[in-house]
Amino acid sequence: DVKVTQSSRYLVKRTGEKVFLECVQDMDHENMFWYRQDPGLGLRLIYFSYDVKMKEKGDIPEGYSVSREKKERFSLILESASTNQTSMYLCASSSTERWDGEDEQFFGPGTRLTVL
């Protein structure tokens, strides 16, 4: 069974703290993604990576950075957490096997981050 796991389901941090969110997939997927999801705003792409050590900005990269040192692991870093980064963070992965379009994305269970 395919699996995307995230390091924490719930996390509470204080303003100004450095926060690490970890995501691991066991499907040997090339692509990995970080989203945040907020009520009324839907899923918004923060960063994605299509290969080890490669990263691309999504729609809302400000205040975030990422790291992909190994194929199976994609980390999201909040350098200095702020209250407006309180959100549900979802990691996803996908392969590049299809010739006729993009593959589906598989999501992790999410991390609900609260910044006080």
Next chain:
Amino acid sequence: RKEVEQDPGPFNVPEGATVAFNCTYSNSASQSFFWYRQDCRKEPKLLMSVYSSGNEDGRFTAQLNRASQYISLLIRDSKLSDSATYLCGPSGAGSYQLTFGKGTKLSVIP
């Protein structure tokens, strides 16, 4: 124009009803289309993929209209367990990204 638009609902339907959602997209180069189901406080899970004109899986049918740039999801004989938010996600063209709509909330009522 927003990239992906969905009617947010909520759609409140009785058990056994047929309900349809539409999703319009702006990227005419999109090749792959996905419907995801998301339960409250859970992650999205794939319901259906569409790579050509449509797809059918049991009570669920997805139809793609490339000329008008919309994709629909039809649910027949609705069950209480179908209550969820349904996200539409067309792909970019070769970018491996999906652009998600904000979702349509469905509540199936006994």
